[in-house]
Amino acid sequence: MTACIDMQDLSSILNRYPPEKRYILAIMQDIQGEYKYLPKAGLQMIADYVDAPLSRIYSMATFYKAFSLVPKGRINFKVCDGTACHIKGSKIIIDQIDKYLGIKPGETTADQEFSMETVNCLGACALAPVVVANEKVHPKVTSSGIIDIIKVYGGPNDAADN
């Protein structure tokens, strides 16, 4: 979690936008895109840049789901829990990931290898249930199929004792 944050990079992202409050969201999105999370130093820099209280930036960073304040794992499983995926069994997939990797939605494994989050709807309802591993879409995932997917990404072969 002590990833080295390059301040130069951060300020080059800031400088893509005029220093106005209306661009806070856009700046945060670009930082999230770059680092896969919002580093603390980044939030303070935004606050200084647009001249807004840090508390306002923090409110926004915790309000919008697109942002994470902690780094994600090397492989981030996004399990779609849109309605179509839900009625076709996304809950089981979430439980299976928890069982095999010991992480609940929003959590990351201790070795920073895997994280899991649920997303509302990816608009790929015809492929339900859907799991996205980093950018790769896995359609029509079953409770046994997810175990194979975890293995493909280097996950453990056996479920952890629970």
Place this chain on the structure above:
Amino acid sequence: MPQIIEAGKKMILVCCGTGCLANGSTDVYQELQQQLANHDVTVSTYTKATGCNGWCEKGPLVKIMPDDITYCQVAAKDVGEIVAKTIAKGELINRLLYRDPKTKQRVKSHHQIDFYKKQHKVALRNIGEIDPASIDDYISRDGYQALNKVLQAMTPGLVVEEIIKSGLRGRGGGGFPTGQKWKACADVESSLRYIICNGDEGDPGAFMDRSIMEGDPHTVIEGMIIGAYAVGATAGFIYVRDEYSLAVKNLGIAIDDARQKGYLGENILGSPLSFDIEIVRGGGAFVCGEETALMASIEGNVGEPRDKYVFPTEKGLWGQPTVINNVETWANVPVIINGGAEAWASIGTEGSKGTKVFSLVGKVINTGLVEVPMGTTLREIIYEIGGGILNKRKFKAVQTGGPSGGCIPAEMLDMAVDFDSLTEAGSMMGSGGLIVMDDHTCMVEIARYYVNFLAGESCGKCTPCREGLKAMLEILNNFCQGKGSDADLQFLTDISETMQMMSLCALGRTAANPVLSTLRYFKDEYLAHIHDQHCPAGVCRDLTEFYIDPEPCTGCGLCSEHCPVEAVSGAKKEAHVIDPAICIRCGECRNQCKFDAVMTR
């Protein structure tokens, strides 16, 4: 509308909507381009990546024009054969054609397929036919003609009148008359007005706006420019979910192209109208679909709504008069202007004119986007277009309107769908999600699902919504575990009523709909959970035990093969048995069983 195909050429359209992309359409597209470049085909060809054709179930789809051939579920390995046979020699490849499940016949053109036959495309008219990144493709299909028409022949007042006459109602949720909104905004004294396109499509199970922004971005832009002319706005914003990266990209290209052609910017097409559009990426908050929350978000704040006692048309973005409509609404505007309000309004019902796009998903055979005239019955949509329920199961309910909507039972399948009939049934149109549920769907669990969704998506500003959802979720979680009482059921109703009456925004006021509608039509199921600790659908895991009925079981072994925990055992061709101590109740065995042998108790 005529298909514009360059003379003497074959046009190959590869669907690159989200569904097809996930099924590998990029590979198909690249393989096609590569092979066509290398193969010495005597026919000249060109390939286009189009937006979503709607029929995601059968993707990736490849259409070959002018022969009007549609191939389904095409893989990169099929490309060689397509080029060698169909492109070079005009031969059909039977196995890639759709097989009609009723007639068992292969079907050549998508126009002959039930899924498309019943549809009437207005908002989706160009999608799947054009390359969304090409403004010329859009122009070749009457694009920007409506803008020309208003600038040359109509006063702003006349444009507003035309929209009022069409009866167009907002396609994003509430169904407010669009023309009235425009008039209200135009009537406010102000030197600065804004136009917003709400593309923060958040209803889980709805993706029509995504499809339009990705597949036909110019229709949205043209609609907005016409709106800007009508109300006198100088700046516009398109607020898009950031998750929709392809939509953001295609809209960006379209805005640049439109600027270059003089449709955006100073003095549009030589007229006094100056107007430009900016894209704002949303941050992932369902509540930002609510217009005042969306505006707060554009302004650089937390997306919390405010009381709308003063409408946004009077005090909206940065306190200025603002018109906000959703993607599908804007997409209809050029059509209304081009063909006239009367022609547009000739379809639909008395109170709801035009067509509506639905995303038909869930336990239905043909999932995807369908556009039908308002007033089409649920039965037509689900059985004729959708092809009926998956695995020949029994239809139980259809959920409409997303988390603000409700569940409609089988008795109401013949209901003609429009804004008013859905509201009367205790649901709503919302953005047009239609989620089909079969008898393996538990309605208490579905209510719990929506309440859980909203508990995470409520902004948390007002008490009834925040605290109400928290309490409702606890009660419903208990029900799903067989805990709870009649008093809880009463309290659930009290909370629902309070939320409807007192919540700040539409999200909170409609948040109880999934609970109230399931209570109204499926109360028995609630009582079974509370009184008998039984989940009739076999979904709630604490109340369900799976077992195999040895009578119908053929011992095919499919269930044990798919069981993730090896809880099913049995010799080949002999009845299998589930060990309840090992079973995690995921239901995969029941999904797999072809003989209805897996039962619950």
Place this chain on the structure above:
Amino acid sequence: MKIMIDQQVLEVNPGVTILEAARQHGIHIPTLCYHEAFGGQGMCRMCMVEVKTPHSRKVVAACTYPVQSGIEVQTSTPEIEKGRRTIVALLYRSAPDSGFMHKLYKDYNCPENGLTINNGERCILCRLCVRACEEMGSSAISAVLRGTEKRIGTPFDEASAACIGCAACANICPTEAIAVEQTAQERTIWNRTFAMVQCQSCGRSFATREQINYISQKTGLAGLELEVCDLCRKKKLAAKIEQFAR
């Protein structure tokens, strides 16, 4: 303009809200998130009232609804009372440790329910503390997260550099939800400990060092001049006036 509240005809200024109009005329409408200093926030929804116009009848938040000529307002109907009771019941569940909420819960005769009680909690998320902090110019705290998880806090729940320890948040809080630990030397609030300043004349601890510095910065007055508590300053001023009067 004339409006009617609970059958009384009132003369009110255009631009005020129903709540302000009612308060000016001594008519009670219950509120939790309202404070005269900040105006209506429209959050707690306790002030919902029924408004009748010639065209409609609707339930609105009195604290944000601007008066219109001729409207008829009912501050209480059986439905509204039931709604308020539900709100109180729900809030009490979330903040049972607050004596204020406990009293309200009794006053509204809330029916028993089997819901889990959120023991140890007092905050009802009225956000008056956030508004007060904003007004002070610090904006050290804000509402964080969203939905049912929403709560008040400093960024990262750490000691905030923007906080001056003025305790305006704690003072305005109706439910005593903000913890302040204070001795003659120190005040601890929001995970940060501040040194207290003693009044130059009476010796009472009356403000934090940061508070004095902040005011000094804002007003341009020398810090030392500010090291006198309110009470002593008033006494001094009174003495001066007396001197001049002679």
